[in-house]
Amino acid sequence: MQRLHARYPFLEAARESVATAAVDLAAVVERDQAVVDRARNRVLSALEDGTIGEPHHDSRTELLSYPVARVLVSVVGERVLVRRYARAEAETAHERFVADLEDTTELKSVESTAFDLTDLLTEFDLESAVQERGDEEYRIGVGTYLPLAADCWGDEWRLVNRSLADGEVPVDEDELHELLREAIRNRIEDGLPFDVPEAIADDLEGDVTEIRDVLADLDLTREIDTVVPDLFPPCMKALLDDVQKGEHLPHHSRFAITAFLASIGMSTDEIVDLYQVNAGFGEDMTRYQTDHIRGETSPTEYSPPSCATMQSYGDCVNKDDLCERIPHPMAYYEERIDDAEDDDLEDWREADDEAASAE
Ligand code: SF4
Structure with missing residues (x-):
């Protein structure tokens, strides 16, 4: 299960597993350099190439690096970083679940790192809003569709370009996956940045400075x-x-x-x-x-x-x-x-x- 949580650390169950294990983030930040290094790598990769970098071979380190990365993003506190970071995490999750959905049957039998589409829809309370209508075709309630599609790029997402019927919007499988990516991004962005206790922020000072320097060099304001x-x-x-x-x-x-x-x-x-x-x-x-x-x-x-x-x-x-x-x-x-x-x-x-x- 830890492998699944390390692969998808935004899942509610992953958050609970960290909470249940009574992991003290302050102690992790102070003593577990591998976790902090991987957390910094998640954030820097998000800024530099829109990915979250290579996963750590140890599932526990990989899983804990997610909450620590959120702490780093919060201490830096720049909106542009929050957006870039959430997008990179969501993009990676999207790539992973698309691959996992293809492999689901094979992997489910053993200790699975995969989950199926129903698991994913349930995670985001979307199971009743999304109905399968034939081969790789779905319908999604318009009230659910609109906020998820709001940040999707391209005219094809606009409601006027969709054949809305009975309050439902037709989407194909790839589009449904993109909407799920948006649900993940919203969850990751939600609550960021948050207040970080001073002692934790002090322990991360060097990492925060490094992230700030990269942010400044990238000159994101040029956009x-x-x-x-x-x-x-x-x-x-x-x-x-x-x-x-x-x-x-x-x-x-x-x-x-x-x-x-x-x-x-x-x-x-x-x-x-x-x-x-x-x-x-x-x-x-x-x-x-x-x-x-x-x-x-x-x-x-x-x-x-x-x-x-x-x-x-x-x-x-x-x-x-x-x-x-x-x-x-x-x-x-x-x-x-x-x-x-x-x-x-x-x-x-x-x-x-x-x-x-x-x-
Ligand atoms: S139309 Fe312009 S002023 Fe009105 S809400 Fe949109 S951005 Fe703001």
Whole structure:
């Protein structure tokens, strides 16, 4: 059983087995260097290549490295690390359970590291929401589908592109597995970061510094300096659309879109170029406003308004599922960029560069 728990440490039973064994994490952190090393490796691999690294040969060490990795992520306390770490754990779990589901019959007979689809659905209380309908085809209740699909990448996940019938969404087997990966990711992300007692944090100081250094070197913030209008929040898409159609925007709306574009890394010249499509935008006025918002001709660098402010001005339009979970248009964009596959971002950048050199 310990092998199963080491392979899937996010399982409720794995958490209970650590609790039942009365494992004192403080003592583990202080004395069991192999566990701490493997925990640090889980987190660093998540940052560096989106995996959790090679498992330790000893199941106990492997299992305990999971709660210690969560402690490390919590002490560092960066949201981007929480997201990267949870995603890497979930990706690994996904690869493992897909392989295990293929091998289930073979492995179940001996001491099994595998479990079947029913076990997995039960783990996440999904057994009644997911019905098998024929060969590798499933239907999932829409109320269950929506939150799980919210962060899945691609238009095919949008409800409008699904033949919803009787409150159920059809999915094939691979898609069901992807939704399960999302359920795992949500569980892993849940509760992170948490408060860590000072004594434990002190014992992990060197490991935390190493993780912070790698985080700084990776310069994850560069991703927000990426202009991908496809990923803009709905409110900003609508405002940009209005600008480009030449409509007159009230001051608060013009401020919101300009501050947003400046915050995602567009220069004043680029914003002026973008607005020139709109004959109603005098270049001088746009330049003055943009420099002002950027803090170049004023003492303050202005941030785009929060969702609450956007709502109060009537600028919050076309809300989607992600809007329900974020407080700020920048958080929306950050999350979309973070979820975009690196290859997709590369394609967008190349398309941008080509468009720029064609001008
Ligand atoms: S909820 Fe926020 S991000 Fe979404 S449309 Fe409204 S203002 Fe924009």
